[in-house]
Amino acid sequence: MASGYVYILTNVSLPGMIKVGRTLRDSRSRARELFTTGLPTPFQVAFEIFSDEHEKLEADFHQELHDFRISNNREFFKYPLDKAITLLQQLNIPPASNESVFQAEDIFESLKQKYLSYLKPDIVAVRIVQPQDRVWLEITQEKETAGYLKDQKITRTDLAFISDGGYDSHLFRPEDDVRENARKFVEDFDPYSIIMTTDLFHDSACQEINEKFNPHK
Numbered sequence: 001m002a003s004g005y006v007y008i009l010t011n012v013s014l015p016g017m018i019k020v021g022r023t024l025r026d027s028r029s030r031a032r033e034l035f036t037t038g039l040p041t042p043f044q045v046a047f048e049i050f051s052d053e054h055e056k057l058e059a060d061f062h063q064e065l066h067d068f069r070i071s072n073n074r075e076f077f078k079y080p081l082d083k084a085i086t087l088l089q090q091l092n093i094p095p096a097s098n099e100s101v102f103q104a105e106d107i108f109e110s111l112k113q114k115y116l117s118y119l120k121p122d123i124v125a126v127r128i129v130q131p132q133d134r135v136w137l138e139i140t141q142e143k144e145t146a147g148y149l150k151d152q153k154i155t156r157t158d159l160a161f162i163s164d165g166g167y168d169s170h171l172f173r174p175e176d177d178v179r180e181n182a183r184k185f186v187e188d189f190d191p192y193s194i195i196m197t198t199d200l201f202h203d204s205a206c207q208e209i210n211e212k213f214n215p216h217k
């Protein structure tokens with residue numbers, strides 16, 4: 001039994017296509033390795049899940065989607081992302097320990113569609129991460145150095161303290177599916193709440209949003 005991560009990658013240059021693989025280390029490092037001169041845009045880790053039997057999980061997934069595979073010697077599939085995530089969750093064997101529970105969904109593309117002019121320009125990834133009994137917002141920022149090297153900064157914000165409006169009622173709950181918490185952050189969490197609890201938006205955006213929600217202050 002080998003523990004590791006099974007990931008789903010997407011690329012805007014490959015619409016409608018996903019890549020599903022496994023790794024013992026960071027999925028984003030693997031995505032970076034796959035970004036070659038053959039593609040104009042990098043891969044994004046759309047979803048990843050920790051499995052106590054990650055080799056079996058990957059093999060089972062590939063078998064289930066055999067008819068949607070682009071090529072027998074490649075890990076690319078023509079298959080909807082949301083259905084692929086559901087299938088991966090269903091195939092995953094429950095972990096032996098709750099400490100092994102880990103799922104993460106990328107919401108960067110969704111946030112760009114909604115808040116492109118507000119996001120800090122050095123942000124390259126935003127994920128909802130659910131390890132064990134927590135819900136985190138994870139922001140990855142990168143800066144080019146010497147023209148090709150990158151300094152990377154990853155920050156995580158615990159979303160558990162954010163109220164749903166009622167007493168002791170939380171908006172982002174670890175018992176909910178990671179996709180539901182991702183949806184709520186993008187669709188239900190308003191811009192003012194975002195600037196008050198996260199570091200996603202640049203200063204001018206924060207000022208504009210603050211003036212809009214507090215016009216007399």
